[in-house]
Amino acid sequence: MLCSRRQDASSSDRKYFRDYIHRQNGSILSANYPSKARAEFRPSRIVPPTSCRECPIRATALYGRLSGDEIERRRGDCRLVRARRTILREGERLQEVYTIFEGWAFSYKLLVDGRRQILSFLLPGEFIALPLLRMDSVTFSVQALTDVLLCSFPMKNMRELFAQENGLSAEAQARCLAYTAGLEDRLTDLGRRNAEERLARLLLDLHGRLQQLDALNDDGSCPFPLRQEHVADALGLTPVHVSRVMALLKAEKLISTQSGSLTLLDVPRLRALVERGRS
Amino acid sequence: MLCSRRQDASSSDRKYFRDYIHRQNGSILSANYPSKARAEFRPSRIVPPTSCRECPIRATALYGRLSGDEIERRRGDCRLVRARRTILREGERLQEVYTIFEGWAFSYKLLVDGRRQILSFLLPGEFIALPLLRMDSVTFSVQALTDVLLCSFPMKNMRELFAQENGLSAEAQARCLAYTAGLEDRLTDLGRRNAEERLARLLLDLHGRLQQLDALNDDGSCPFPLRQEHVADALGLTPVHVSRVMALLKAEKLISTQSGSLTLLDVPRLRALVERGRS
DNA sequence: CGCTATTTTGACAGCCGTCAATGAACGTGG
DNA sequence: CCACGTTCATTGACGGCTGTCAAAATAGCG
Numbered sequence: 001m002l003c004s005r006r007q008d009a010s011s012s013d014r015k016y017f018r019d020y021i022h023r024q025n026g027s028i029l030s031a032n033y034p035s036k037a038r039a040e041f042r043p044s045r046i047v048p049p050t051s052c053r054e055c056p057i058r059a060t061a062l063y064g065r066l067s068g069d070e071i072e073r074r075r076g077d078c079r080l081v082r083a084r085r086t087i088l089r090e091g092e093r094l095q096e097v098y099t100i101f102e103g104w105a106f107s108y109k110l111l112v113d114g115r116r117q118i119l120s121f122l123l124p125g126e127f128i129a130l131p132l133l134r135m136d137s138v139t140f141s142v143q144a145l146t147d148v149l150l151c152s153f154p155m156k157n158m159r160e161l162f163a164q165e166n167g168l169s170a171e172a173q174a175r176c177l178a179y180t181a182g183l184e185d186r187l188t189d190l191g192r193r194n195a196e197e198r199l200a201r202l203l204l205d206l207h208g209r210l211q212q213l214d215a216l217n218d219d220g221s222c223p224f225p226l227r228q229e230h231v232a233d234a235l236g237l238t239p240v241h242v243s244r245v246m247a248l249l250k251a252e253k254l255i256s257t258q259s260g261s262l263t264l265l266d267v268p269r270l271r272a273l274v275e276r277g278r279s
Numbered sequence: 280m281l282c283s284r285r286q287d288a289s290s291s292d293r294k295y296f297r298d299y300i301h302r303q304n305g306s307i308l309s310a311n312y313p314s315k316a317r318a319e320f321r322p323s324r325i326v327p328p329t330s331c332r333e334c335p336i337r338a339t340a341l342y343g344r345l346s347g348d349e350i351e352r353r354r355g356d357c358r359l360v361r362a363r364r365t366i367l368r369e370g371e372r373l374q375e376v377y378t379i380f381e382g383w384a385f386s387y388k389l390l391v392d393g394r395r396q397i398l399s400f401l402l403p404g405e406f407i408a409l410p411l412l413r414m415d416s417v418t419f420s421v422q423a424l425t426d427v428l429l430c431s432f433p434m435k436n437m438r439e440l441f442a443q444e445n446g447l448s449a450e451a452q453a454r455c456l457a458y459t460a461g462l463e464d465r466l467t468d469l470g471r472r473n474a475e476e477r478l479a480r481l482l483l484d485l486h487g488r489l490q491q492l493d494a495l496n497d498d499g500s501c502p503f504p505l506r507q508e509h510v511a512d513a514l515g516l517t518p519v520h521v522s523r524v525m526a527l528l529k530a531e532k533l534i535s536t537q538s539g540s541l542t543l544l545d546v547p548r549l550r551a552l553v554e555r556g557r558s
Numbered sequence: 559c560g561c562t563a564t565t566t567t568g569a570c571a572g573c574c575g576t577c578a579a580t581g582a583a584c585g586t587g588g
Numbered sequence: 589c590c591a592c593g594t595t596c597a598t599t600g601a602c603g604g605c606t607g608t609c610a611a612a613a614t615a616g617c618g
Binding site for chain 4: 194195237238240241244259
C-alpha cells in the first residue's frame with residue numbers, strides 16, 4: 001500500500017554480534033566495506049582505546065563528565081558489528097548497553113508487513129538505547145549502518161553508576177529531552193513538510209551534527225554512508241522519490257554528492273528553503 | 280503548499296490566562312461552550328478541590344505517590360483557560376507548571392506560514408510541559424481544546440519537590456520515556472501508515488486513554504471534543520480528507536459519532552485494520 | 559570484465575490536497 | 589417560535605505530490 005516491504009538478509013544469525021575486537025592496529029573499520037555507498041566512508045584512524053582515559057569521544061558521551069578511570073572500571077568489552085547487522089531488536093531485554101565508538105547506526109520500527117520507519121541516525125559518541133536504563137525492554141530496533149565499534153557497558157555497572165551522586169542521571173534526563181525535542185521536529189517534518197523540505201532538513205541536521213563531532217572532511221563535505229533507502233525510510237518517502245528530490249536539489253546547486261560523501265553547496269539557501277517553517 | 284494555514288483569533292490577548300477560579304459550585308466547565316462540537320462534551324461535575332487530599336485525579340498525576348498534604352503545600356492557584364486559548368507558547372519561559380484537572384488540551388508546533396502539527400492531546404491528570412523542569416524554555420506550544428482547569432505549581436516549589444528523595448525524578452523520567460515512545464509511534468504513523476490506519480490508531484489511542492481514566496460514557500462511547508481540524512493537524516492530513524476517511528470508517532460500521540462523542544463499534548476490526556503493522 | 563547493488567528514469571496510478579459550494583448544527587435576536 | 593449568522597462537516601471536481609512498476613544506467617567489486 002505505501003511502500004518499503006523488505007526482509008533483512010541479516011535477520012537470522014546474530015553470531016557477529018558476539019564478535020570481539022581482534023585487531024589492534026589501524027582502523028578496524030577501514031576494511032571490508034560491503035558495497036559502494038560506504039566504500040568512501042573512511043572512519044577516523046583510531047585504535048579502540050585500551051584506556052578510556054584517552055578516548056577521543058568520551059567528552060561527547062553520556063558519561064563525559066566522569067573520569068576515564070571511573071569509566072574504565074565499569075565498561076565491558078568492545079564489540080564490532082558489521083554493516084547491516086542488527087544490534088538490538090524491538091522488545092528485547094538486553095543485559096548491556098552501548099556507546100558508539102565509531103561508525104553509524106540507526107534506530108527504527110518495523111511493521112509486520114515490512115514497512116520500516118527510521119527514527120534516528122546514531123553517530124559516534126551517542127548512546128544506544130537510553131530507555132533501557134529505566135525500562136527493561138526497548139520500543140525500537142537498532143541496526144548498524146556502517147561497520148560499527150561499540151563500547152559495551154553491563155547493565156549492572158551502569159545502574160551502579162547511575163545510583164551515585166555524579167549527575168549522570170540528570171545528564172540522561174537532559175539527553176532524553178533533547179532526543180524528544182528532535183522527535184517532535186521529525187514529526188512535524190513528516191506531518192507538515194513536503195519531500196524537498198524534509199530532505200533539506202535531514203541533510204542540514206546530519207551535516208551539523210558531524211560538524212560538532214569535528215567529523216567533516218577537509219573540503220567541508222561530510223561522510224554520507226546512507227543509501228537512499230535509508231533516507232526514504234527516515235523521511236516517510238520511497239527511494240525512487242528520494243532520488244528525484246535529490247536530483248532536484250542538485251539541479252538547484254544546493255548539494256552535490258560524490259561516492260559516500262555529501263557537500264552542502266549553499267547552506268543559506270538550504271536554510272531558507274526550510275525556514276519558511278521555523279526551526 | 281501543503282495545508283493548514285491559519286491564524287488563531289486567540290493569539291493576541293492572554294488576559295484570560297490570568298483568570299482565577301471564582302465559582303465554587305457545580306462544574307465550572309459546564310457552561311459557555313462556544314460551539315457545537317464541544318456542546319455535548321460534559322466534564323465531570325467536580326468542584327476543584329480545595330484540598331489536594333481528596334483530588335480524584337491525584338492518583339494519575341506525576342506526583343501521585345506524594346501525600347495530598349505535601350502537594351497542597353506546594354501548589355499554586357487553579358486557573359481556568361477557555362477553549363482555544365493558548366496556555367503556553369513555544370520558546371516561552373514559564374515560572375509555573377501545570378497539571379490538567381479537567382478538560383482537554385493539545386501541544387503543537389507552528390511553522391511560520393501557519394502550518395500546524397499537533398504533537399499530542401493532553402487529558403486530565405497529565406502534566407503540561409514536563410521539559411520545563413529541566414530546560415528553561417519549551418519546544419512546543421499548548422492550547423486548550425475545551426475549557427480547561429489547571430492546577431498550577433510554581434517552578435520554585437516544583438524544583439524543591441524534585442530535589443527531595445521521593446522518587447519524583449524517577450517518575451518524571453519514566454513519563455518522559457513513555458511520551459517519547461508515543462512520539463516514536465506517531466512518527467511511524469505519519470511516515471508509514473495511510474490515512475485510514477492513522478485515524479483508526481488515533482481513535483483507539485484516545486479511547487484507551489479515556490477508558491483508563493474511567494472517563495467513558497455509560498454506553499461505552501467516549502467524549503470527543505476534537506474538531507476534524509485537530510484530527511487533521513495531528514495526523515498530517517487535511518480536514519477535508521479526515522472527513523472522507525471518517526465517512527469511510529462509518530460506512531464500514533467501525534465507528535459512529537454523535538455530537539461531541541464517539542463510539543467504537545468494532546474494536547477488534549479496528550485493531551485488525553491497524554495491526555497489519557505491529558503497534 | 560562480468561556480477562551485484564544501487565541509483566536513475568519514464569510511464570502511469572492513486573492518495574491526498576485544494577477550492578468551492580452545499581448542508582447541518584447551534585446560538586442569537588426579534 | 590422562527591429568520592439569521594457563524595462554525596464546522598460534507599461533497600464534488602480537479603490537480604499534484606508521491607507511490608508503483610519496470611527497465612536502463614551507473615558504480616563498485618572480485
